[in-house]
Amino acid sequence: MPSLPMVRAIRDAIRTLMLLDERVVIFGEDVGKRGGVFLATEGLQQEFGIERCFDTPLAENGIIGFAIGMAINGLRPIAEIQFTDFIYPGFDQIVSELAKFRYRSGGQIAVPVVIRTPWGGGVKGGLYHSQANESYFIHTAGLKVVVPSTPYDAKGLLIASVQDPDPVIFFEPKKLYFAPREEVPEGVYTVPLGVARLVREGKDVSIITYGSLVYVASEVADKLYPEGISIEILDLRTLLPFDGEAILASARKTGRVIALVEAPKFCSFASEISAFLAENVIEYLQAPIKRVTGYFTPYPYWTDAYYIPTLKRVEKAVREILAY
Amino acid sequence: MPSLPMVRAIRDAIRTLMLLDERVVIFGEDVGKRGGVFLATEGLQQEFGIERCFDTPLAENGIIGFAIGMAINGLRPIAEIQFTDFIYPGFDQIVSELAKFRYRSGGQIAVPVVIRTPWGGGVKGGLYHSQANESYFIHTAGLKVVVPSTPYDAKGLLIASVQDPDPVIFFEPKKLYFAPREEVPEGVYTVPLGVARLVREGKDVSIITYGSLVYVASEVADKLYPEGISIEILDLRTLLPFDGEAILASARKTGRVIALVEAPKFCSFASEISAFLAENVIEYLQAPIKRVTGYFTPYPYWTDAYYIPTLKRVEKAVREILAY
């Protein structure tokens, strides 16, 4: 089994899907000859031809609208948006069209489009190459939203997404593109949408998170373990539909929860996790539900390292709710 | 003092601003000769000339980008988006540009644009003339977000918004455009941004809401009052920056909170209210924080009356948390 970093696992998923199913095509800015700016589609144009893997003009509304039309006519398009920060020119196609086609047609028209896009901070990308903007999509009924945190999951979730009958926004934490590596099986396998991964069992505090912050949470857990602090970590993987049962179970067990996300706080998915708990299991809670999030600013360049939650901030939150 | 419905109070605010300040201009689709599809700009082109009140081509990215450029060059533009459901083609200009100009320029460039737009459901507008999409904007650092619920507030908040140095998304609950009426002072006055309005004092349950649901909450309060159930209602008016102190104060007092919004639940502002409370005053809470929201579907046409929270649903929520 080859050991791959996430971006290669994603490439492997796309290639596996293309080998399996003629309906799968992939396109976007620089996706063809260049193989994508992160090389997620490297070599696929050579292997599958320019009709199946190709460059598009620089126009995200066009790309996503084009993908929708393909899906309506029987293809299984994967559209790459170069950075999720550049998805907004296509936001109308996502919110008004992709998310609502099945509903508005009374169930007649399915639009199985997958939009893959590099997501998240921690790479000194400044305001426009760093955003964690998943909340906009989670608030949008009709979409599914996925964020893998490991190479294995990335491949399995991407295959599941392309095979899913509903549109999926597939966020790829670019901070994790090249490390860590992991053994990734060849060929087809899926990781089901909607199911969280218990990264680590614990009994004192639950950290509910996804993407690259899974690793920050793990560092904190490692650091505090010798002090006898036992942290449970849940990697949600799918944010819509999220694994409500897993979240509730963990909160019931520990009674102390941190919702940990890169995005700015208000109306973030951290708010959702917290509200979901406050609505359903408040009687189990022994402390405030802490949200550790990005600051409520655009994403800064120079101070990149301080923007998304750090070990220090998460540790502080853990200690605070334990001391509560 | 004339008694006006909200849409006339808004027109009055715009006219007052235009009389006061040459820098104020207003434009959008059908804003000129027609006076807007809801007549919020009726007669203003005749009064102030076609340079100050005018139609634009049908292009929201263009409209908002155009407004930004005007504000950068010293004007105080008010851009009308015909329905907030049609704001998405301009979402990039709002999220990438309007919200981030001050920050990304190191504080050099202010962009005092106001985007006015009819918002919310309850008028049988179906998927695309009903949305309550404030959450997308509240999640966006750099914006201010306002939703008035009375004619008096609409005028005062709009004047405050246009005079504010930051960009404001001004959502107008179209369900309230033509009723109720209220006495609205002539001339200039402001209602400050960021300050909630205590609609009704109560001691058992707090309902935190805004827009047309203020009236639903009031109906419920009226209905339950004879049973000895005392409901406090907070009309937030500004959602970003929201009046955190007022929310906390009410929750501390009643210990039982309902966050009531039209939008679908996940990552909605109801989630934010709930999370804010669960983070800050969990020790005061005597019951789960209930979110009563729109359903997690696109906004349906035929069943319009059932989509946004009804008296029945809010009443049920009140009874549930009281019985808790």
Place this chain on the structure above:
Amino acid sequence: MKVQSFELKPFTEESLRILDEEGRQVSHWDHGLTDKQIVELYRLMWVTRLLDERTLILQKQGKIAFYASSAGQEAAQVGSAYAMEPQDWIYPSHREQGVFITRGMPLEEIFGHFMSRSLDPARGRQMPGHLGRYDLHLITLSSPVSTQIPQAVGTAYASKYRKESSVTMTYFGDGGTSEGAFHEGLNFAAVFQCPVVFFCQNNQYAISVPLNFQMATKTIAVKACAYGFDGFRVDGNDVLAVYSVTHYAVQKARSGQGPTLIEAVTYRYAPHSSADDDKRYRRPEEVEDWQKKRDPIKRLRLFLIRESILSEKSDSELLEQLKEQVMQAYEIAERSPHPPLASFLEDVYAEEPWFLKQEKQEFVELYQEEYERGEK
């Protein structure tokens, strides 16, 4: 009509036409239509007009909450839709009653949709006018203007990808050309040489905004210049010309020669929608002028009578019959039930996720009574 022998000039300021306002043939293009087919075009235009008239009445009676009329634009809609084959894909815009009728959507379904009955393939989800029948390759439209344009290009790409011969047509108005999606869609079509036809009904207004506040070009057709393919301007009230130009563009697309933009110059008689008041922005005389002098149905009628393709008598018989047909369709729709009340909580996803199951259950519990009424 053979594509090769058909000589059309792109980018003219004048509109291409076959019939003048009086139904006199003023040019001799071989449109290839039989008399029977021309009568069929006539019939389809009348059905569209009658449906429209009936719907406006129902709207005024409060039986239909909202309506965007197609009156005046029948030639543009019917003529263009008639130039397609059943396997061709159609992405309509928001007043394309004539397109739906021509493609064969049953009238009772259209009325059923207007009144949110179970006959509506979209189960009452959308405002009147937002029709669609996937099996007829009529893609359910949305309200936002021009979103369908890049979608149509994607659909055309998929046909080309599978080496099928189907063509995709997308409709939009003059207003729709101002949106970025128009630009992006046309450019994609050009780059990928997709079998797609862009059909613009230039009815002079985007709601209240006249052309000169929308654009500074003399025609809409000229905009195709910016993408490297041809744009044709056609008299949109001349059904034969519309058919001919569209048929040419469809065949061109079908034979692998890429996209075309068509501008059909026409006019809407009614206000933008039942929520509009057109007196605020246009003079009644302007409307009357179009109605009296340039009506598309009248024009074809004059031609048919003059050429003795149709007699006065069979014309009035036809009209009576169509009125009857429209009325019957309406009555069928009227008698049919609404969809189940709680069905608005379905079709968000292929399978209902846990939270929608919960919401539906809560809804049903709370509104059981209404729900049961709805079920009937």
Place this chain on the structure above:
Amino acid sequence: MKVQSFELKPFTEESLRILDEEGRQVSHWDHGLTDKQIVELYRLMWVTRLLDERTLILQKQGKIAFYASSAGQEAAQVGSAYAMEPQDWIYPSHREQGVFITRGMPLEEIFGHFMSRSLDPARGRQMPGHLGRYDLHLITLSSPVSTQIPQAVGTAYASKYRKESSVTMTYFGDGGTSEGAFHEGLNFAAVFQCPVVFFCQNNQYAISVPLNFQMATKTIAVKACAYGFDGFRVDGNDVLAVYSVTHYAVQKARSGQGPTLIEAVTYRYAPHSSADDDKRYRRPEEVEDWQKKRDPIKRLRLFLIRESILSEKSDSELLEQLKEQVMQAYEIAERSPHPPLASFLEDVYAEEPWFLKQEKQEFVELYQEEYERGEK
């Protein structure tokens, strides 16, 4: 140069030029530049090139994290920016070093920005290349392509509204023309007859995507057809031609005659950015060809020497002096401090709202040490 006497043909496939590759004057337009001004253009191009070379070195040394080179495009940038007056507004795109230098942004600020020093007017907030100086009417750019286009039109509208004579210029690349914002912006400019110039540097690629996968037209200039104003194609490596055409367009805008689109045909020598690997999509010979045969600086140099406007000796003195100047600017920037650490929590709003005060306070408490280091 008088606007009237200047005869330019729009929509040509050939690029307008004054100098050929060998610096020979091939057309006799009266550009109106004095010899001193031409030498100034030469100097500005060299400063741009030298800044670029120094920055690429710093980037390789790890002192600058990211850089998008302007090498090869100096004539397009300097020639166009030189055609504006100080009160004119500039909306640059993402590789416009030559524009910033021409408008007078100090080199140490540019380096300060590249290295996130307090000299950066934007306080280290953005990735290198995202410059701006509001007082110089240089609008701080963002990364998303083409968003600046409708903004520039709004700024031009405001000048017109106040009856000021300032003109707005906006820059973008060939890739930028594919975005909907390009279309909407140009259309608004045409409808409102705004004093704005759209300056497109066609450097043949949008990152790796060559022109023929971006568009199907032969030129970019032709796209102005779709809006009803003129588009000119100019040799973007001929600084005199770029200046002349831009000056014409600026004066045209200033005198109330509306917008113009300019396509400057040029080439970038370096990869798209320091994160790119251009060998994946273009042959090194292609790059060499442009560098050796069509370099904009070399071309003007040949002209200056041939016309005895500059001697070989003063040329090399100039070059030495400029190198020194660039190096000094870099050193000033290098020695200057970073902005205060916690300053990234400022400037979101005019006044900090309660939640940002809280976040800042928490940040300062947690990172006090670093914060103090940052303050120094």
